[in-house]
Amino acid sequence: MSDVVLRLSGVSKTYNKGAANAVPVLRDIDLTVMRGEVVALVAPSGAGKSTLLHIAGLLDSPDTGLVEIAGEDMTGRPDRRRTAVRRADVGFVYQFHHLLPEFSALENIVLPQLANGTPAGAAKDRAQSLLDSVGLTGRADHRPAALSGGEQQRVAFCRAMANAPRLLLADEPTGNLDPGTSDHVFGVLMTLVRETGLSAVIATHNLDLAARMDRQVRLDKGAIVPV
Numbered sequence: 193m194s195d196v197v198l199r200l201s202g203v204s205k206t207y208n209k210g211a212a213n214a215v216p217v218l219r220d221i222d223l224t225v226m227r228g229e230v231v232a233l234v235a236p237s238g239a240g241k242s243t244l245l246h247i248a249g250l251l252d253s254p255d256t257g258l259v260e261i262a263g264e265d266m267t268g269r270p271d272r273r274r275t276a277v278r279r280a281d282v283g284f285v286y287q288f289h290h291l292l293p294e295f296s297a298l299e300n301i302v303l304p305q306l307a308n309g310t311p312a313g314a315a316k317d318r319a320q321s322l323l324d325s326v327g328l329t330g331r332a333d334h335r336p337a338a339l340s341g342g343e344q345q346r347v348a349f350c351r352a353m354a355n356a357p358r359l360l361l362a363d364e365p366t367g368n369l370d371p372g373t374s375d376h377v378f379g380v381l382m383t384l385v386r387e388t389g390l391s392a393v394i395a396t397h398n399l400d401l402a403a404r405m406d407r408q409v410r411l412d413k414g415a416i417v418p419v
């Protein structure tokens with residue numbers, strides 16, 4: 193199996209291409225992430241980091257360029273295959289937790305596993321063990337509204353890990369939290385990532401957090417520039 197988990201090559205993207213209000217966002221991006229590598233994506237607001245993460249996670253397609261996940265070129269693949277790879281191999285975390293409010297913490301982590309074909313018993317066991325690993329053993333039955341911001345985000349991390357992805361894509365995962373909580377919750381995320389050995393691209397404005405990752409890439413006006 194390839195040791196390259198994510199490869200973007202010559203990726204460009206313009207919104208409203210060809211129209212008077214065209215917005216060029218990404219220009220000829222090359223980015224390779226190896227197995228177990230954690231990359232900080234540092235970018236000022238509007239630089240295109242969400243667009244880049246969406247393309248890397250197969251939620252959007254580039255105008256030109258190549259997106260490879262675990263050695264498979266996803267360019268032009270049928271939607272069904274892209275959805276299957278996204279579900280099984282990619283975990284997403286956003287600034288806001290986006291947990292389903294009417295379901296418990298445990299159920300929020302079980303549901304993506306059921307969608308991926310995991311039997312209910314095994315899905316529950318895995319969800320509970322993920323909650324244990326982020327210090328939320330006693331919170332399994334709580335709905336998101338009954339959890340603190342840091343706890344909600346920790347559940348969102350577990351949900352992203354539910355299907356044991358190869359790649360985690362995180363967009364300001366602790367950006368909504370106060371600095372002390374952010375520091376702690378980021379540490380929980382890094383431990384989880386290291387323990388599972390998965391690769392990650394984590395967008396952050398926080399240079400201290402970026403320095404705790406293996407490598408930093410800076411996105412400036414749609415291009416990767418040296419840090």
Ligand SMILES: Nc1ncnc2c1ncn2[C@@H]1O[C@H](COP(=O)(O)OP(=O)(O)OP(=O)(O)O)[C@@H](O)[C@H]1O
Nearest residue numbers: 207208215217235236237238239240241242243244
């Ligand atoms: N669907 C869209 N149609 C047109 N323009 C868009 C669309 N989505 C994003 N943009 C524009 O593309 C640029 C990059 O957006 P993107 O969301 O990728 O930036 P970002 O770096 O994630 O910013 P932030 O940190 O503020 O979330 C912005 O100028 C934005 O206005």
